[in-house]
Amino acid sequence: MAGPKTTLWELEPHTRAKHDLLRRYLGGWFPVLSAYNGRIVFLDGFAGPGAYDNGEPGSPLIALDTLLKHAYFPKMRCEFLFFFCEADANRFDSLQGLIEAYKAEHAPWPSNVKVEAVNSPFAQTATDLLSYIGTQKSKLAPTFAFVDPFGFSGLPMKLLSDLLSFDRCELFVNYMVNFVNRFAGAGNVDHHLTELFGTDEYKEAAALQGKDRQQFLHDLYQRQLSDVCGLTYVQSFAMINRTGNIGYYLFHGTRDIKGVELMKDAMWKVDPGGGFTFSDRLAGQDVLFTEDDVDVSPLRTALLQKFAGRTVGITRLEEFTLINTPYRKTHLRKPVLGPLEKEGLIEVARPGRSGFPTGTRVAFLNP
Ligand SMILES: C[S@@+](CC[C@H](N)C(=O)[O-])C[C@H]1O[C@@H](n2cnc3c(N)ncnc32)[C@H](O)[C@@H]1O
CATH class of the missing domain: 1.10.10 (Arc Repressor Mutant, subunit A)
Structure with missing residues (x-):
């Protein structure tokens, strides 16, 4: 379902905007969480090959770089664990090579930053992690889970809910609403959709059309993140594609109002118009609004x-x-x-x- 066949692909403007949100958010999250915890985790569930066609960094390198270049990094005493899952073997090789190169460039590597990359599907890795934690009778350290698939399979709501059941774990997920919209009435991938939503209520979308249908699918996912995963605050950011339609939503879920504040600040900086949308068609042009014109x-x-x-x-x-x-x-x-x-x-x-x-x-x- 969706996604390029090549190992690397071109960086599109909406992906740049997504990376901008991630960078800005982590720039605030790392110092806040590291001040009160001995260990924090950045989990990238669909990590990608680590770079794009023209050498632009992918999300794993962006996350590492945001920490290492942070003005307060030398003062952050806690341990940082970066955990990357990539299912495709060629992309995983590319990612590993780039991580090694990044570490070599930043030698001596800080002893409080651990990087773990696995070549297996997110669902498998998350299940293994949870069962390991269960056998250790321990708790997951505060975790920021970035979940960025091409489509909607391999992303069960039940698994997210188990992962996010720990305090101070939060989620930033790419919800591919255009694919969901296309397949919601088709009947041939219902098991993936039921897993994705943790309910079969998405079938009610079949009776709706156009914007109502899309809004229904947005609201249902938001409600499930809130009810099933117990995330108190769930906000979304729409990414608009070249045809002027919403391609996907980025949902951010947290139980901490400080997280809402950080993500809102990031969203307003990426879209100063405040509509919580970013359009491919606007990329490359001057921003339409400044904070003064809000x-x-x-x-x-x-x-x-x-x-x-x-x-x-x-x-x-x-x-x-x-x-x-x-x-x-x-x-x-x-x-x-x-x-x-x-x-x-x-x-x-x-x-x-x-x-x-x-x-x-x-x-x-x-x-
Ligand atoms: C949208 S890309 C990720 C881009 C990356 N997060 C970034 O921002 O640079 C999705 C990646 O997930 C990988 N993938 C697909 N199914 C997967 C699964 N079940 N578990 C982990 N990775 C998967 C794909 O090979 C692809 O590299």
Whole structure:
């Protein structure tokens, strides 16, 4: 199902955007997690050959490089385990060669960074890992699982749920909605689809058309990640292909609001328009929006509606902004609360003389 036949292939603009998200997110995740844990794991379940046609790095090398080049890396004391699975033998050879070359370039290799690459399918490796952990009666260290297949087989929801049952494990998954959409009513790969979703409710898509059908398949996957895997926060980022249609969604799932904040920051930087979409057709052109042009009026409206007549702390407003709207924390204070205060629509009790520091309470007046 899908994917090139060659060992390497050309890097497309949407893949560059995906890598950009990964790089930015890990740049925030490594220091946060390493500060509180003795060991953290980056698991790349569908690692690829390690490079693209013109030598651009693939996700395993991007992850390693993000850590080693991190300004705080010398201060990070924890052990980092990078675990890469690649099922195809030629791509695995390419990946291994590139990892060895990367290590040689960075000799002496830091003793707290371990790299393990296996030439076997993700599902097999994850099952073995879980049974090993079970026999050791130990816990999986905080893990960021990047799951980036070409299609939708070999990615059972049950396995993700087992892997993500450990605290502080999170997921960044490429959900190939266009393939799912194509095959959802075909009947010939139902076992893969049932495994993918962990339910056969996807069959209800057969009664829907066009955007409704796609939205249904998006929402069902999101709901399953949340209900079956117990991920409290699940956000998605749509990748639009050359025909103007959504090719795939990247879903990020975490139980930690800090993870939501980091991923939102990454998403806004890759798509400053804030639509959580990236289009191949726009690649190579100037960005359409800058952070200054962001239309924050939907955030303003949402806050006024939600909190009318109530007094709430600034932390609650940040949380609402992050979880219930597409906006980031930086959109809240100066762009929205500042004007609301000037217009007399809120009253602010602040610990200092200006701004909205921690401890600030905001009274939303009744309309
Ligand atoms: C989309 S590519 C990965 C690209 C890579 N993550 C990157 O960003 O550079 C998917 C890779 O998964 C490999 N693959 C396919 N089925 C697999 C499976 N069941 N387990 C692990 N790898 C698999 C393919 O050979 C291919 O190299």
